[in-house]
Amino acid sequence: xxxxxxxxxxxxxxxxxxxxxxxxxxxxxxxxxxxxxxxxxxxxxxxxxxxxxxxxxxxxxxxxxxxxxxxxxxxxxxxxxxxxxxxxxxxxxxxxxxxxxxxxxxxxxxxxxxxxxxxxxxxxxxxxxxxxxxxxxxxxxxxxxxxxxxxxxxxxxxxxxxxxxxxxxxxxxxxxxxxxxxxxxxxxxxxxxxxxxxxxxxxxxxxxxxxxxxxxxxxxxxxxxxxxxxxxxxxxxxxxxxxxxxxxxxxxxxxxxxxxxxxxxxxxxxxxxxxxxxxxxxxxxxxxxxxxxxxxxxxxxxxxxxxxxxxxxxxxxxxxxxxxxxxxxxxxxxxxxxxxxxxxxxxxxxxxxxxxxxxxxxxxxxxxxxxxxxxxxxxxxxxxxxxxxxxxxxxxxxxxxxxxxxxxxxxxxxxxxxxxxxxxxxxxxxxxxxxxxxxxxxxxxxxxxxxxxxxxxxxxxxxxxxxxxxxxxxxxxxxxxxxxxxxxxxxxxxxxxxxxxxxxxxxxxxxxxxxxxxxxxxxxxxxxxxxxxxxxxxxxxxxxxxxxxxxxxxxxxxx
Amino acid sequence: xxxxxxxxxxxxxxxxxxxxxxxxxxxxxxxxxxxxxxxxxxxxxxxxxxxxxxxxxxxxxxxxxxxxxxxxxxxxxxxxxxxxxxxxxxxxxxxxxxxxxxxxxxxxxxxxxxxxxxxxxxxxxxxxxxxxxxxxxxxxxxxxxxxxxxxxxxxxxxxxxxxx
Numbered sequence: 001x002x003x004x005x006x007x008x009x010x011x012x013x014x015x016x017x018x019x020x021x022x023x024x025x026x027x028x029x030x031x032x033x034x035x036x037x038x039x040x041x042x043x044x045x046x047x048x049x050x051x052x053x054x055x056x057x058x059x060x061x062x063x064x065x066x067x068x069x070x071x072x073x074x075x076x077x078x079x080x081x082x083x084x085x086x087x088x089x090x091x092x093x094x095x096x097x098x099x100x101x102x103x104x105x106x107x108x109x110x111x112x113x114x115x116x117x118x119x120x121x122x123x124x125x126x127x128x129x130x131x132x133x134x135x136x137x138x139x140x141x142x143x144x145x146x147x148x149x150x151x152x153x154x155x156x157x158x159x160x161x162x163x164x165x166x167x168x169x170x171x172x173x174x175x176x177x178x179x180x181x182x183x184x185x186x187x188x189x190x191x192x193x194x195x196x197x198x199x200x201x202x203x204x205x206x207x208x209x210x211x212x213x214x215x216x217x218x219x220x221x222x223x224x225x226x227x228x229x230x231x232x233x234x235x236x237x238x239x240x241x242x243x244x245x246x247x248x249x250x251x252x253x254x255x256x257x258x259x260x261x262x263x264x265x266x267x268x269x270x271x272x273x274x275x276x277x278x279x280x281x282x283x284x285x286x287x288x289x290x291x292x293x294x295x296x297x298x299x300x301x302x303x304x305x306x307x308x309x310x311x312x313x314x315x316x317x318x319x320x321x322x323x324x325x326x327x328x329x330x331x332x333x334x335x336x337x338x339x340x341x342x343x344x345x346x347x348x349x350x351x352x353x354x355x356x357x358x359x360x361x362x363x364x365x366x367x368x369x370x371x372x373x374x375x376x377x378x379x380x381x382x383x384x385x386x387x388x389x390x391x392x393x394x395x396x397x398x399x400x401x402x403x404x405x406x407x408x409x410x411x412x413x414x415x416x417x418x419x420x421x422x423x424x425x426x427x428x429x430x431x432x433x434x435x436x437x438x439x440x441x442x443x444x445x446x447x448x449x450x451x452x453x454x455x456x457x458x459x460x461x462x463x464x465x466x467x468x469x470x471x472x473x474x475x476x477x478x479x480x481x482x483x484x485x486x487x488x489x490x491x492x493x494x495x496x497x498x499x500x501x502x503x504x505x506x507x508x509x510x511x512x513x514x515x516x517x518x519x520x521x522x523x524x525x526x527x528x529x530x531x532x533x534x535x536x537x538x539x540x541x542x543x544x545x546x547x548x549x550x551x552x553x554x555x556x557x558x559x
Numbered sequence: 560x561x562x563x564x565x566x567x568x569x570x571x572x573x574x575x576x577x578x579x580x581x582x583x584x585x586x587x588x589x590x591x592x593x594x595x596x597x598x599x600x601x602x603x604x605x606x607x608x609x610x611x612x613x614x615x616x617x618x619x620x621x622x623x624x625x626x627x628x629x630x631x632x633x634x635x636x637x638x639x640x641x642x643x644x645x646x647x648x649x650x651x652x653x654x655x656x657x658x659x660x661x662x663x664x665x666x667x668x669x670x671x672x673x674x675x676x677x678x679x680x681x682x683x684x685x686x687x688x689x690x691x692x693x694x695x696x697x698x699x700x701x702x703x704x705x706x707x708x709x710x711x712x713x714x715x716x717x718x719x720x721x722x723x
Contacts, residue, residue, distance in 0.1 A: 053711045166615045170573065173608040177580065180601045189597040191587050192580065219647045222681055228646060229682060394646075394681040395692075399699040401650065402674040405657060406666060406703050410713040418658050422651070429647060434569050456595040463594060 002357075009361035012057035013369060021058060022065040022366065026373045029069020030381040031388055034077045034085045035396065038221075040070035040276075041332045042214045046400070048206055048340055049407030056344035056359055061366035063340050067333060068120060068370035071276065071313045072378065075112035076385050079305070080105060080240060088276030088312040091284035095297065095304025102300050105240035110247025111305040113378045115258060118251065119310030120371035122262035123269070123317025127324075128364050131353060134325035138350030141326075143458035144467045148477035150451040153272035153328050156484040158440040160278065165488040167436045175444020176451065178203060185449060186456045198416045206339055207408045207420040208445050212438055213332070215404055215421060216428025218397040228394040242379050250302045257287050257303045258310045265311035269318020272443075275331030276312035283311030317367065323348055324360060327450070332439050335446040343411065476514035483507045495548050501541045508534025566619035573612040581605045649680045665718030670700040 012018060025047065032043035047066045051059030074089030079096035092112060099108040141149070154176075158168030181192045182202020193200040222228040251258060261283035268279035287307035288297045297304050319330025320337070327348035329335035341348055346356060353360040388396075408421045428438055458467065468474050483503075490503045508530050515527030584605065587598040634640040657673035664672065675696035682688055707713040717723055 049707075050711065053713060166611055166618065170608065170611045170615060173604055173611060176604045177601065177608065180604065184597040184600075186595065187590050187592065187597055189588050189590060191597055191601060192583055194583065219650050222646045222650065223644075225646055225681075392682065395678060395695055398674050398678040398681065399695065401654065401677065402670055402696070402700050403703055405654070405670060405673070406700070406707060406715065409666065409715065410707050410711070413714060415658070415661060415716065418661070422654050422658065425654075426651060434565070452600045455600060459594040 005357040006361050006365075008358045009057070009365050012055070012358065012362050013061055013365045015058070018058045018061050021054075021062045022370060023373055023377070025062045025065030026069035026370055026377055027381055027384070029066040029071075030073040030076075030374070030377060031069075031384060032066070033070035033073025033089075034381075034385045035388065036077055036081075036083045036085055038085075038396075038400075039213070039217065040067065040074075040086050040088065041336055042217055043070045044333050045206075045209050045213055045336045045339075046403065046407060048210075048336065048343070049410045051340060052343060052411055056341070056346060057362040059344060060337075060340060060359065060363055061370075063337060064363060064366040065370040065373065067316055067337070068313070068367065068374055069377075071120070071316060072113065072116040072309075072374050073381075073385075074312070075116065075305075075309055076109070076382060077389075079108045079112055081389075086276070088280055088315070089308065090277065091280040091308035092305055092312075094284065094308075095300050095302075098298065099300035099302075099305065100240070104300070106243035107246050107250070107302075108300075108305060109240055109378075109382070110243040111250060111302050112309045113242060113375065114244070114247045114251050115261075115306040115309035116313040117371055117375050118258045119262045119265060119313035120317070120374070121368075122259065122310075123266045123314035124364070124367045124371060126266050126314075127317040127321055127367060131321045131324045131360075131364075134321060135350045135353050138326045141350065141473055142471065143454040143461065144471050145473035145477065146454040147451055147458060148468065148474040148481065149326065149328055150447045150454070152477040152481040152484070153447060154440055154443055155481040156272055157443050158437070159484045159487045160439065161437045162488050163492055164435055164437070165485065167434075168440045169485070171431065171436045171438065172440035172444045175441035175446075176448045178208060178441075178445050179205070179448025180452070185453060198419075201414075201416070203420050203424070204408075204412055204414070204417045205445055206343065206411050207417040208424045209336060209339060209442060210404055210408055211421040211424030212428040212442060212445075215401070215425025216432060216438070218401055218404075219425065219429045220432055222394050222397045228397070229392055231390050231392050240382070242382065251306060254303055254306060257290075257306050260286060260290070261307040261311040262314040265314025266318040266321075268311070269315035269320075269330050270322050271318075272322060272328055272330055275319070275333065275439075276315040279311040279315045280308035283307040313371075320363065320367070324352060324363065326350060327352065329443065329446060332442050335442055338446055472514040472517040475517070476511065479507075479510045479514065483510070498546065498548070501546055501548070502538075505534040505538040505541075508537070564619055564622055564625040566622070567616065570612055570616035570619050574609065574616065577605055577609045577612055581609070646681055650677065653677045653680065661716060661718075663718050663720045665721050665723050666715040667700065667704045667723055668718060668721050670704065671696045674700055 028047070029040070029043055032038045033040055044063055044066050047063050051062050054062070070086065071088060074085035075092050075096065077083055077085035078089040078093040079100050082093050082097035084090045084093050096108045096112060154172040155169070158172050159165055161168030182200055183189065184191055190200055264283045264286060265279045268282060269275070284304060284307050287303045288294045291297065291303055293301070315331070316333065319334040322328050322330040323334045323338060327338070329338045338348060346352070346359065404421060405418055408417050409415065411417065431438060431441070469478065490500055494500045512527040512531040512534070515523050515530065581602065584598050584601050587601070589596045589598065634643040653673055653676050657669050660669040660672065675692050678692040678695060679689060682692065704715060708715055
């Protein structure tokens with residue numbers, strides 16, 4: 001049965017039209033990822049309208065290709081100009097740019113490209129093996145658990161706003177509220193329509209996503225008239241030839257860095273909300289700590305390029321694991337992928353892989369294949385990238401704004417969606433200006449329906465609200481949601497306030513309770529281990545006389 | 560008033576918005592069926608939203624006035640404000656114009672016009688630039704229009720005046 005499904009999925013993906021679309025998708029992603037100011041999420045969301053008329057397998061394969069291309073494209077600008085193409089490749093510039101300026105741009109690019117490749121491969125293997133396992137765990141979830149999982153996804157995404165967590169939570173709540181406009185899905189009553197036919201239909205969520213993410217980003221890019229009229233090539237000469245062989249030799253010598261960073265990427269991706277922008281910094285930090293020569297970091301050391309590039313490519317495999325197994329997007333890009341599934345009438349849930357195996361395997365295969373295509377296209381795209389960098393920013397922005405209009409209309413053939421695009425573009429621009437992160441709002445918009453439907457289902461089964469704290473999974477998500485919401489305060493007070501000494505042990509003790517409640521053998525064992533870790537940390541703090549240790553770490557912040 | 564920072568104003572706007580939406584939530588009809596009335600979920604969100612806005616307001620009030628160096632380059636005069644926001648405002652206005660012209664000129668013509676006007680407003684009106692912008696607008700919107708209508712069989716709106 002599995003072989004039949006895999007063969008059917010191969011049949012879809014190896015179709016000549018799909019392959020051409022995948023090549024175009026990877027090429028487009030590479031270019032979009034390479035242009036500073038154009039994010040991967042923006043590239044993926046702008047691909048959505050094209051995929052609307054395609055079969056789901058083909059559409060999803062195209063979007064996965066754009067995603068994989070975008071993840072790898074950021075390194076070109078980062079290494080050659082010192083300006084990261086995407087937030088996911090910020091750490092790549094720390095060593096990539098110095099190496100390129102030091103006369104080895106070809107090696108720096110080669111290291112970036114091949115690290116991206118291996119990171120993508122490791123994450124693809126973990127995606128194929130872990131997603132079905134996690135889906136099995138997901139089958140245990142009841143509506144109460146799902147509701148709490150959504151709340152956890154929102155709080156952890158908001159917590160990435162660092163000390164602005166309140167703004168992050170407000171953005172998340174605003175996203176949930178936006179989704180309530182129009183007829184409610186449970187009983188079909190009008191909500192917040194203010195007597196308008198247009199509002200009664202509700203906001204098309206793809207138009208909302210494109211408005212919030214792409215439209216507002218483009219407005220931001222052209223805000224400064226001087227930089228809008230400059231091109232990337234004005235900032236330096238961009239010429240290099242990728243040194244593939246030399247790069248592979250260096251990577252073979254430092255393979256541990258690749259494996260460790262890829263694992264960091266995958267597990268960061270699995271966590272809802274934490275995307276490549278977090279993973280690349282974390283992986284760089286870990287590579288520096290583990291290195292025998294940490295002082296070389298920042299001067300053009302190969303590990304400094306390999307760590308962030310393998311981790312940021314591995315992130316999406318992790319994000320897709322959560323999306324395909326639980327129906328919860330791991331980050332903003334996965335949220336857009338969820339949108340792509342929804343417009344093809346596919347609702348991801350723990351039964352998704354079992355019920356739509358061909359589509360699921362198509363996504364797996366597309367992820368693998370796109371990583372290979374990325375390697376094939378990198379050298380060619382570098383030349384295109386050089387050409388694109390000569391185009392002034394305002395021309396790119398104007399053309400893409402024009403495309404936003406056509407693309408949004410094409411999804412539903414409704415002109416009102418264009419007004420939605422405009423209003424949410426303005427809203428996103430204003431929110432960015434006042435420091436509100438957009439990621440929680442986008443997750444709120446995407447997950448709003450899932451939260452409400454599960455709340456309604458839970459209430460239909462039993463109106464007793466105590467299930468939210470007595471069911472193990474629900475309690476588990478509630479606890480980690482509370483601790484993730486408190487994390488920014490912990491981070492800013494760490495080393496300064498006594499209470500921070502108890503944060504980690506308290507989190508361990510609290511999390512162990514629902515794990516014990518789950519029963520069976522492995523989970524109580526895990527709970528015991530977590531409890532021991534908490535007790536050990538507490539013992540160490542007591543032994544140290546409850547002294548506050550100084551903390552010097554990178555602040556993790558979602559762009 | 561000088562003692563307030565800009566976050567205070569944002570928090571007040573959010574609280575007002577929250578109040579209006581909460582008030583509007585009482586217009587939601589309650590059916591006789593279903594366990595979860597349709598107004599409950601929005602009210603739960605609005606309650607959380609309101610609480611967070613109050614926390615945001617208190618935090619902002621505690622912080623005191625804005626540091627003049629906190630937002631370098633931001634305008635302090637009306638003309639400076641206009642110059643600072645000129646490009647985004649041009650984008651909004653031209654996109655609005657595009658949407659208003661859409662029923663009359665259709666997606667192809669109004670789209671080309673939008674991109675041409677926007678590029679010229681952002682990039683300059685010299686004859687050479689106008690030529691480049693016209694070519695870019697025609698090629699990009701025309702190409703996209705062809706791709707959607709011919710390649711993907713999507714019906715894009717035609718104009719009452721132009722017929723295309």
